[in-house]
Amino acid sequence: MLDIQLREVYILLTINLKENTILLRQSCYKIMDLKQALGKNREAFIKKWFQATIDTYPSQSAKILGKDANRFDNPIGAITHETVADVFNLILTDFTPESLERTLDPVIRIRAVQAFSASEAVSFVYALKDIGEALLDAGMIREFDRLVDQIALASFNRFMKCREEIFLLKATESKRRIHRAFERAGLVAELTEEDLLGSKQI
Amino acid sequence: MSDQLKPDELLNKIDYAPGSGNWMDNTASVQIRPGMYCYAAKAESVQTLGLPNARPWNPLEEDWKLPDNWQEIVFQGLKDRLERFRTFKVFMDICVRCGACADKCHFFLGTGDPKNMPVLRAELLRSVYRNDFSTAGKILSKIPGGKALAGARPMTLDVLKEWWYYFFQCTECRRCSVFCPYGIDTAEITIMAREIFNLLGLNIDWIATPVSNCFKTGNHLGIQPHAFKDMLEFFVEDIESLTGVNCTPQFMKKGADILFITPSGDVFADPGTYTCQGYLILFKYLKDKYGLDVTWSTYASEGGNFGFFTSHETMKRLNAKMYAEARRLGVKWILGGECGHMWRVIHQYMDTMNGPADFLEVPKNPITGTVFENARSTKMVHITEFTADLIKHSKLELDKSRNDDFVMTYHDSCNTSRGMGLLDEPRYVIQNVCNHFYEMPPNTIREQTFCCGSGSGLNAGENMELRMAGALPRANAVKHVHEKFGVNTLGTVCAIDRAALSTLCEYWVPEVRVAGVHELVGNALILPGEKKRTENLRLEPMTGFEEEDDE
Numbered sequence: 001m002l003d004i005q006l007r008e009v010y011i012l013l014t015i016n017l018k019e020n021t022i023l024l025r026q027s028c029y030k031i032m033d034l035k036q037a038l039g040k041n042r043e044a045f046i047k048k049w050f051q052a053t054i055d056t057y058p059s060q061s062a063k064i065l066g067k068d069a070n071r072f073d074n075p076i077g078a079i080t081h082e083t084v085a086d087v088f089n090l091i092l093t094d095f096t097p098e099s100l101e102r103t104l105d106p107v108i109r110i111r112a113v114q115a116f117s118a119s120e121a122v123s124f125v126y127a128l129k130d131i132g133e134a135l136l137d138a139g140m141i142r143e144f145d146r147l148v149d150q151i152a153l154a155s156f157n158r159f160m161k162c163r164e165e166i167f168l169l170k171a172t173e174s175k176r177r178i179h180r181a182f183e184r185a186g187l188v189a190e191l192t193e194e195d196l197l198g199s200k201q202i
Numbered sequence: 203m204s205d206q207l208k209p210d211e212l213l214n215k216i217d218y219a220p221g222s223g224n225w226m227d228n229t230a231s232v233q234i235r236p237g238m239y240c241y242a243a244k245a246e247s248v249q250t251l252g253l254p255n256a257r258p259w260n261p262l263e264e265d266w267k268l269p270d271n272w273q274e275i276v277f278q279g280l281k282d283r284l285e286r287f288r289t290f291k292v293f294m295d296i297c298v299r300c301g302a303c304a305d306k307c308h309f310f311l312g313t314g315d316p317k318n319m320p321v322l323r324a325e326l327l328r329s330v331y332r333n334d335f336s337t338a339g340k341i342l343s344k345i346p347g348g349k350a351l352a353g354a355r356p357m358t359l360d361v362l363k364e365w366w367y368y369f370f371q372c373t374e375c376r377r378c379s380v381f382c383p384y385g386i387d388t389a390e391i392t393i394m395a396r397e398i399f400n401l402l403g404l405n406i407d408w409i410a411t412p413v414s415n416c417f418k419t420g421n422h423l424g425i426q427p428h429a430f431k432d433m434l435e436f437f438v439e440d441i442e443s444l445t446g447v448n449c450t451p452q453f454m455k456k457g458a459d460i461l462f463i464t465p466s467g468d469v470f471a472d473p474g475t476y477t478c479q480g481y482l483i484l485f486k487y488l489k490d491k492y493g494l495d496v497t498w499s500t501y502a503s504e505g506g507n508f509g510f511f512t513s514h515e516t517m518k519r520l521n522a523k524m525y526a527e528a529r530r531l532g533v534k535w536i537l538g539g540e541c542g543h544m545w546r547v548i549h550q551y552m553d554t555m556n557g558p559a560d561f562l563e564v565p566k567n568p569i570t571g572t573v574f575e576n577a578r579s580t581k582m583v584h585i586t587e588f589t590a591d592l593i594k595h596s597k598l599e600l601d602k603s604r605n606d607d608f609v610m611t612y613h614d615s616c617n618t619s620r621g622m623g624l625l626d627e628p629r630y631v632i633q634n635v636c637n638h639f640y641e642m643p644p645n646t647i648r649e650q651t652f653c654c655g656s657g658s659g660l661n662a663g664e665n666m667e668l669r670m671a672g673a674l675p676r677a678n679a680v681k682h683v684h685e686k687f688g689v690n691t692l693g694t695v696c697a698i699d700r701a702a703l704s705t706l707c708e709y710w711v712p713e714v715r716v717a718g719v720h721e722l723v724g725n726a727l728i729l730p731g732e733k734k735r736t737e738n739l740r741l742e743p744m745t746g747f748e749e750e751d752d753e
Contacts, residue, residue: 057314058314058315058316060316060319061310061314061315061316064304064305069305070645071678072643072646072675072678072679072682073305073311074311075311075674075675075678076312076674078678109709110671110674113237113666113670113674114312114313114671115238115313115314115315165708165709166237166666166667166670166709169666169670169705169708169709170663170664170666171663173663173705174663177471177472177701178423178470178471178472181433181470181472181475182470184440186436
């Protein structure tokens with residue numbers, strides 16, 4: 001009796017394992033298929049994503065920033081275009097959260113100092129979902145949305161880093177410029193610059 | 203250009219806020235956003251200068267504590283200036299809104315805010331001008347819909363707030379004017395708007411307090427004479443430990459050949475302090491070799507002039523001390539340090555403001571015999587002109603390799619390049635004291651240079667987002683030469699730049715630092731009797747000049 005039960009358990013386990021392997025394989029195929037589909041639609045994706053990002057600016061500005069001008073005459077347009085293309089190329093490969101964040105940096109760094117709220121600053125990533133729906137098979141959407149979520153999270157990380165840098169610049173700029181000079185001259189003696197910047201325990 | 207922004211779009215279709223119609227009816231939507239504006243002027247600073255309506259106020263609050271008759275003051279202020287300044291009147295009338303300037307402003311290119319297009323920023327003021335002053339505007343206002351046709355609007359509190367917000371988002375850099383087919387100088391429109399703000403007590407503190415300091419103690423930082431002297435003497439000690447040579451300067455020496463005046467930032471703020479040491483080394487060299495007699499002054503201890511960002515009258519008051527001191531000391535002419543707006547004041551205003559300085563001599567380099575014809579009237583020479591002349595005549599002994607750790611590019615300060623045409627001299631000096639120099643792309647340098655984003659009194663801390671956004675076009679070009687040629691140092695001849703570009707680089711291109719041109723001169727110049735140098739003025743070891751191992 002016990003033998004029979006054990007055999008059943010063994011059979012069940014084997015079936016489960018097989019199913020899991022199949023599921024895993026299916027999921028791998030899905031990602032591979034998705035990346036293949038993305039690769040095929042690369043140009044269309046980049047073009048639409050760039051336009052959607054530029055359209056987050058007021059329309060009068062978007063008209064100018066969306067132009068394919070010399071990269072030094074139109075830095076927002078050029079950097080936005082290069083960055084969305086770089087990010088798109090990256091997601092076609094095996095990427096890490098770190099490499100994703102690094103690749104997103106140029107465009108986030110700009111948006112972090114413009115008149116966007118935090119959600120508006122990273123909202124351009126979600127434009128990919130609409131673009132994906134228009135360009136991809138329905139079966140791939142779920143997987144694609146997961147990918148977009150990863151990009152969005154990386155964007156938010158980078159946005160926070162840029163904002164922290166801005167606050168640090170605000171807090172330390174004058175100390176660095178003027179206090180250091182006074183300190184070297186011995187005109188201020190009570191606290192060193194390191195003390196003031198908090199990098200040394202007092 | 204004209205396909206970017208058609209006149210009817212400019213007038214009727216600016217929907218910066220969602221769902222709005224005519225942009226001119228929409229000024230209530232102007233949100234004064236933290237990070238984009240500077241704090242209000244302190245009442246005591248405004249009081250020191252005797253300017254009107256000194257009181258504490260906050261731009262974020264509804265009530266700006268304006269005088270009851272503020273509209274009348276604005277109207278009269280505009281009227282006076284239209285009558286007094288022919289240029290202002292012409293600039294109000296002749297813009298055809300071709301849009302050539304629209305994408306030339308660093309603040310527009312960095313913020314993406316359409317009201318930072320120079321044409322539109324000026325239109326904020328022009329629309330009121332048309333309502334109250336132009337004949338066509340008055341006739342049109344009598345027919346239905348005529349006001350919109352004329353692009354006219356009445357002066358309301360919202361309009362004033364919008365003016366204030368956007369005219370303090372202009373650094374008066376004049377890049378837009380380079381591209382304007384009519385030569386309209388939008389900086390001058392900003393200057394007029396800021397004068398009107400001062401009639402109402404609406405200055406920002408980053409301008410008002412330095413002006414007040416300068417008025418009281420002689421420099422923007424409010425440093426008193428003994429501290430000024432202490433600081434220079436400290437530099438002397440540093441240089442002596444580095445070179446073994448004592449470069450003690452002269453102060454207030456009557457009968458000296460030349461009075462030297464530099465922005466106080468060079469004396470008190472890094473990295474300008476290294477540039478200041480460069481001046482001391484140069485003057486010591488010239489004294490020992492050629493007997494040149496240069497004096498500093500703790501009274502005329504500020505080359506900069508934030509009065510320029512306040513009003514013509516304030517600018518005149520601060521500028522006057524340079525000439526008063528030159529007269530008192532009886533020098534032949536004035537040599538000016540590396541500064542930006544100081545030179546615009548000297549070059550474009552001084553002569554009709556406090557000049558002509560006919561008690562001084564036409565500047566002549568006593569070592570080379572060169573007469574600085576460009577300074578015939580103002581009697582004031584920029585130090586890079588002076589040093590370039592010395593180098594051209596082989597009067598300086600230089601070791602370029604001492605700057606081999608500096609891979610240079612050069613940022614033209616708006617005021618020296620567009621304001622006085624000083625383009626080649628700084629480059630000539632850099633190329634003679636450094637082995638590695640690479641230009642940024644042509645549409646970002648010389649007359650087309652991009653502003654640092656912090657000029658005209660906007661170098662405060664609280665408006666960091668504005669500054670960093672405005673800095674984007676410059677940073678973009680710096681990043682390019684950093685990546686392409688390995689540039690690690692951004693050279694400049696402006697004290698505001700030395701402070702502003704350092705922060706710009708920290709945010710946008712952290713691998714690049716900022717140096718004044720005379721810092722590099724100070725490194726390269728071989729002083730008579732100096733010991734072997736192993737470190738540069740920043741006390742960093744120089745590659746190729748390492749200390750020999752005794753063992």
